[in-house]
Amino acid sequence: MQTVEIVLALLAAVVLSGAAARFLPLAVPAPLVQIGLGALIAMVTKTPVSLDPHLFFLLFLPPLLFLDGWRIPKDEFFKDLPIILELALGLVVLTVLGVGLFIHWMIPSMPLAVAFALAAVISPTDPIAVSAIAQRVAIPKRLMHILEGESLLNDASGLVCLRFAIAAALTGSFVLHEAVLNFAWVALAGIVIGVLTTLVVTTLNAWLSRAGAEDAGPQTLVSLLIPFAAYLLAEKVHASGILAAVAAGVAMSFSEAARQTVAATRVRRNMVWDTLQFTANGVIFVLLGEQLPSILAGAVETVRSTGHHEPWWLAIYVVAITLSLGVLRFAWVWGSLKLTLLRARRRGDHPVSPDWKIITATACAGARGAITLAGVLTLPLVTATGEEFPARDLAIFLAAGVIVLSLLISSVALPLLMKNLQLPPDTAALEQAEQARAKLAIAAVHAVEHMQSSSPHADDADFQTASARVVDIYRDRLDGLAQTGEVAQAARRARGFEKEVRLVALQAERQALHKLLRQKAVHGAAQAKLTRELDLAEARLRV
Incomplete structure (x- = not known):
């Protein structure tokens, strides 16, 4: 009965957060309101929710990533795929190496492998938070498409790096060529499984629909089951379930274009998916906030593992890590843009360099969220020798702090950067x-x-x-x-x-x-x- 009450409280918090975000005098995005309500629930009920990271991944990520892959504009996605891959792969690797080394230098008591694991888990960006902020401020459509595409792919790359870092922390060894081959299998197998799952299910579903009248109820249920099927099948063969869900969503849009769906079915199905997206997004951040009091409660004990006794040192670490993430992201985006312009000029084109505000906004839009929290909670409790996993509580606290601070920075910086920004009209799309x-x-x-x-x-x-x-x-x-x-x-x-x-x-x-x-x-x-x-x-x- 208590579990049911907690679930109802979480859902009520999601509903209240929408109204609270609209009526607050400042443009506070819904995720921050939801985190605050989640923390309030934890302090009032005194019964923290035991969050199973693996169950969290299974329940929330497949449908949300599937829907993002389904709805993202495909032409824009493939047009900007080189830029997206640079952010989703190159920037993630740079973040793991650069921020990992910085964390180990700043906190010598944290082993290098654990520092790399923490850097890997805070490398993926969160599209949900940026989308919520975008509802309050006009972010250029192409920039939003790039950020959405990046978040669809960098989840997998970041979590794969996390897997390697944990293995190195447990065993004390790391083989580069094995990691590269493993990454290739995880990515390619996940994409293939996701595409095949969608094609097989939609083909069978179309055949059954032709045999009788199409009913919106079963059609909607089939679309809800596809991401879970793709995710579980990929995880069974140790591939990326996240990439499988994304690929299934992308394949779903092409499958929909190849066959006609009854208009009433699409309307009802979209309503169900919109409700699911709103609920799941909200519950994710409420759960995040619900975990914060228990994480903060151990701050005094955690700080001792760093060699200090004052808890405010943890705040310094969180600020330093968040700033290092922003600096690396800005440097990568700026350098990538310069190389893109250079290649265009060599082809004989005359590209116009975008406003500096766009570059800065791209760097500030790297808010962290649910995947970072769930990923850091998957850190094992003990090593292969049975000893306590080093600096686990410290890594969880720092990851939670980075999530909150990055959301605050995005909430404040993006509206300021986008204010009075003159953007050229998208005449090509209009025509x-x-x-x-x-x-x-x-x-x-x-x-x-x-x-x-x-x-x-x-x-x-x-x-x-x-x-x-x-x-x-x-x-x-x-x-x-x-x-x-x-x-x-x-x-x-x-x-x-x-x-x-x-x-x-x-x-x-x-x-x-x-x-x-x-x-x-x-x-x-x-x-x-x-x-x-x-x-x-x-x-x-x-x-």
Whole structure:
């Protein structure tokens, strides 16, 4: 019963965090509010949640990483793949080596292998935190795509480095060529398993759907099971379950494009996934906050392992490690950008160097989160000889401190850097969307005209009137898309006013419906149908 109460308290904290983040006077992102509420729950209940890292990985990471891989824009992802790989692989290796050596130099009592393990676990960035901050400040879309792609891949590289560092700490040995081969197997096998899992499941699911009517419930459940299947299969063969979940999500988007899914199924499935994403993201940070009091409680004992007696030395270590992460990240991003510009100039291009604020924002966007906490908790309790694992509590405390401080830095720095930043409009994407809309409208007009001539109701005056009305809607859209210059700007302005007026009209419809409901003039199926029509119409206008 106590477990159920704790789970309900965690879910209630997630709900409250959303409202609290909106009403706080400062632009505090939801993750920080959730961490605070989690810590409050721990102090009030006095019953800390025993967090099993392996269970945590299984329950939360596969669906969230699968969804990120599914929804990330594929063209942008593959276009920026070289930059993403530089951050997800090169920067992680640099962080493990550079920060690991720095930690061992700063805290000599922490063995080098344990310092590398700590550096590996704090190397992955957290996309959830940055996404939450991005809701408060306009981050350039391409930068967000790069940060999302980086976080999808650096989780695996960081955790693989953690595995090697733990093995070195337990056995006292490290073989480079074995580590490289192991990394290649972990990565490639995980990607292949993820792709194959999605292809097999979606192919079987499509075959079953063709055998009978498609039902949204089973379709949604299948999509929820795919990431867990990919993750578990990869872990069974000692491959990366994280990369398997990501690859399964990427393959899911291509599989969806290859077959038609009923619109109602997509709407209901997206609602379920949105709810799952909101809940899982929130619970992750509430759990993180819930672990903090117990970690802080051992701070006095932990600091003695560093050779000091004052607890504030731990704060100095946390600040120093966080700053070293930021400096390395800034240096890597700046150097990578200079090399990219140099290669472009050698090809004969004339690239424009981005604003320094963009480079600094990329460095400040490296907030750490749930994977860092879960990863550091997987540090073993004892070594192969049965002795206590060295500096384990200290590593956990430092990792937790880096998480909180990096979130604070991102929350403060990103809004300041993005303020008044003039970004060039994404004209290529806008033109592509306009051209696509025109082609869709032309296809719709041709289909209606064909129906007018071939339908058994072709001679029916009402049918002809209805068809002409539909064609007029699409021709008006085509006329608007064909306009250019000031005329196009005026048309877009008019469409903006039209959208505003239609939203007011929809709100009036909704208020009238509520009045009818209070008067019991509408109920049952009619109420559900009218509400759904208004919801879909409003959602379409607010896209």
